[in-house]
Amino acid sequence: MKKVAIILLSLVMLASMGMSVFASGQQDGDKPLKVGLSFSDFDTERWSTEADAMEKLFTEAGCEVVIQVANHDAKLQNDQIDNMVTGGVDVLLIVAEDGAAAATAVDDAAAEGIKVIAYDRLIKSANLSAYISFDNVAVGEAQAKAIVERVPEGRFVMLGGSPTDNNAVLFRKGQMNIVQPLVDAGKIEIVADQWVENWDSATATTKMENILTAIDNGVDAVVASNDGTALGALQAMKAQGLAGVVPISGQDATAAGCKSIVEGELSMTVFKDLRKLMPLAVETTLALGRGESISGMTSYSLKELTGDNLSGDVPCKFLEVISVDADNVYEEVVKSGFQAYDEVYKDIPEDQRPPKV
Ligand code: GAL
Secondary structure: OOHHHHHHHHHHHHHHOOOOOOOOOEOHHHOEOEEEEEEOOOOOHHHHHHHHHHHHHHHHOOOEEEEEEOOOOHHHHHHHHHHHHHOOOOEEEEOOOOOOOHHHHHHHHHHOOOEEEEEOOOOOOOOOOEEEEEOHHHHHHHHHHHHHHHOOOEEEEEEEOOOOOHHHHHHHHHHHHHHHHHHHOOOEEEEEEEEOHHHOHHHHHHHHHHHHHHOOOOOOEEEEOOHHHHHHHHHHHHHOOOOOOOOEEOOOOOHHHHHHHHOOOOOEEEEOOHHHHHHHHHHHHHHHHOOOOOOOOEEEEHHHHHOOOOOOEEEEEEEOOEEEEOOOHHHHHHOOOOOOHHHHOOOOOHHHOOOOO
């Protein structure tokens, strides 16, 4: 994703919302609101893009911003959050490496009167002020639907995301909403079921290599949970002549994922428009910082959100997602400016490309 483009588009969106978000990050007595952003990692394309874009949005809104990245280390992330609390942040936005481990840091921050927003990934604490994300069960359903449409019967590999990321659990829930009835009907057999630690692409390659060896390449479809892991698995599939032959799903509409779709290897991705999530996060942060109640949220129980036996409710907002394949990638992802034409069609001959936007 072109960082500058996405930042500018986000700003245009904010401007079209009547500039209400801008110039309102000042607290009483002109003290700027101090916002802490805590990221799990910058390995997946989206997070560093969002860090840059949100820093700009918050700065434009008159806030002071602190950003920390934990490089997949849950303990380090909690220490970084504790340090931001000591450093005087008013509101925290957290992309948790481990949704269970981060609950301790959230509870400590909340005890100090700091508002905490779980950004994109849930943290298992009832002390959250808000959880803002996409409809993650719908993501999993879109992935499985697209694969089942292509392969209604056969041998399926399920490749989940990071087991410590509650989103990975929600994606799997959505996937099984579609796949389980077909397993029960004897149409689909799940021949491998694994999770990819840290959502790491290279780990996905190794896991897929081992799976293919164990099942003697006997696979008809792969339900993978995001573009990074799907492209990793595709490396292993390519080595066996299976890329472009065996359907595989993704998520995030990354530049590399969309490029793979137009090249006929990745079957689909799920487009989550971050240009809508970021302004929502900024707006929610500023409202919480001003001590206002936040509107447009729906309360969900932690039990429902996690499947775990947890008590308490969290105010949530989930944005819609769009299923994308070769038929609509140009319209939804490229034409809307989310990914650059030149990156997506880089290796496609001129005469086979759609008209340039
Ligand atoms: C998930 C997120 C996805 C993907 C993944 C890997 O929590 O919802 O969009 O990026 O993490 O970082």
